[in-house]
Amino acid sequence: MNKTLLGLMILLALIGVSCNVGLGSALGGTVLMSFDDGVTARSILPTQSMDIVTYDIYGDHEDGVDTFQELDVAGTIIISSLQTGEWTIQVDGKNAAGDIIGTGSTTTIVNPSSQVTANVSVTPVAGNGTLNINIDWTVAADNQMDAPGVSSTLLSYSGISDTLVYTVDVPTRTANYNGQHAQGYYTLLTQFFDTVDNGNGTFTVTTVAGNAEVVRIAANDTSNGVYSYDGINTGALGDVEIVISPELGDPLVIDLTTPPEEGDILKHGDTFTITASTKSTTDTVDYIWYVNGVEYSAGSGTITVNTKDWPKPKKNETFFANLAVVGFSNAGTRGGSSFVNYQVVK
Numbered sequence: 025m026n027k028t029l030l031g032l033m034i035l036l037a038l039i040g041v042s043c044n045v046g047l048g049s050a051l052g053g054t055v056l057m058s059f060d061d062g063v064t065a066r067s068i069l070p071t072q073s074m075d076i077v078t079y080d081i082y083g084d085h086e087d088g089v090d091t092f093q094e095l096d097v098a099g100t101i102i103i104s105s106l107q108t109g110e111w112t113i114q115v116d117g118k119n120a121a122g123d124i125i126g127t128g129s130t131t132t133i134v135n136p137s138s139q140v141t142a143n144v145s146v147t148p149v150a151g152n153g154t155l156n157i158n159i160d161w162t163v164a165a166d167n168q169m170d171a172p173g174v175s176s177t178l179l180s181y182s183g184i185s186d187t188l189v190y191t192v193d194v195p196t197r198t199a200n201y202n203g204q205h206a207q208g209y210y211t212l213l214t215q216f217f218d219t220v221d222n223g224n225g226t227f228t229v230t231t232v233a234g235n236a237e238v239v240r241i242a243a244n245d246t247s248n249g250v251y252s253y254d255g256i257n258t259g260a261l262g263d264v265e266i267v268i269s270p271e272l273g274d275p276l277v278i279d280l281t282t283p284p285e286e287g288d289i290l291k292h293g294d295t296f297t298i299t300a301s302t303k304s305t306t307d308t309v310d311y312i313w314y315v316n317g318v319e320y321s322a323g324s325g326t327i328t329v330n331t332k333d334w335p336k337p338k339k340n341e342t343f344f345a346n347l348a349v350v351g352f353s354n355a356g357t358r359g360g361s362s363f364v365n366y367q368v369v370k
Contacts, residue, residue: 151243179358234317276360
């Protein structure tokens with residue numbers, strides 16, 4: 025699979041023989057264009073569809089006079105009778121709503137006496153898009169906290185991190201982040217925490233929940249995510265059960281092979297092996313594992329988990345662990361995530 029959003033192959037088949045060789049440019053060049061769309065669904069996605077349905081093709085000759093355009097092309101097309109010489113060809117990919125979601129261009133020489141091949145990669149439109157995250161928590165969770173808060177880190181594939189600052193409205197038990205970021209794929213690490221005033225000028229901040237998920241941001245569009253928190257425990261070691269409502273599926277559909285199933289109750293000190301895999305690509309996938317939004321292991325799709333690595337629950341209390349994995353392939357141009365929740369008792 026091409027590592028760009030999609031690959032656009034342009035084959036220039038030049039047919040016919042010029043009758044005025046040496047007397048200037050002549051008509052007769054033919055362009056055969058075919059398309060291959062390999063776009064898949066994603067986790068937290070832009071509002072607009074990122075599936076290309078049609079293409080707009082534009083050509084400009086070096087003489088500044090001759091041009092051509094082919095609009096709403098759905099498949100292979102032959103563009104004939106082109107003036108010989110250098111052409112600049114631009115291709116815009118559009119979704120079903122007509123939004124331009126990818127673009128690319130190339131230059132090539134049309135010559136009636138030979139055949140050449142040119143490639144155009146149609147990649148996502150460059151620019152910034154909006155990430156909008158809405159968070160809420162229940163009355164039951166709120167009653168067990170002093171001062172709820174939320175923090176998130178947005179990690180690019182290259183490792184650059186950006187801290188997200190939320191607007192928290194405690195009376196309505198909601199928080200919101202809305203900000204601009206460059207188009208591309210990211211890992212979103214979110215942590216729900218409680219701040220306790222110790223009364224001596226110091227404060228204790230305790231993370232009580234966390235999650236990791238893949239996000240895609242598109243230029244001039246908004247990617248929305250929703251997180252809801254419930255069932256928080258007292259103490260400095262609980263997690264809440266997280267209900268995530270993503271916009272769409274993952275580009276890499278990651279499956280987890282888990283002997284302990286979702287919601288299983290484990291003993292502190294139990295060990296188990298968990299495996300992440302995907303049929304979405306045959307390329308190498310780099311995996312990173314997180315527990316409550318904190319990195320636990322990196323690199324391998326199979327890890328051995330020892331619950332002793334997690335906070336030890338107090339007697340008659342439960343530690344809620346959100347074990348998440350994110351995976352990237354094709355130098356970060358594809359990504360996906362999955363998670364499973366466990367309860368750990370002493």
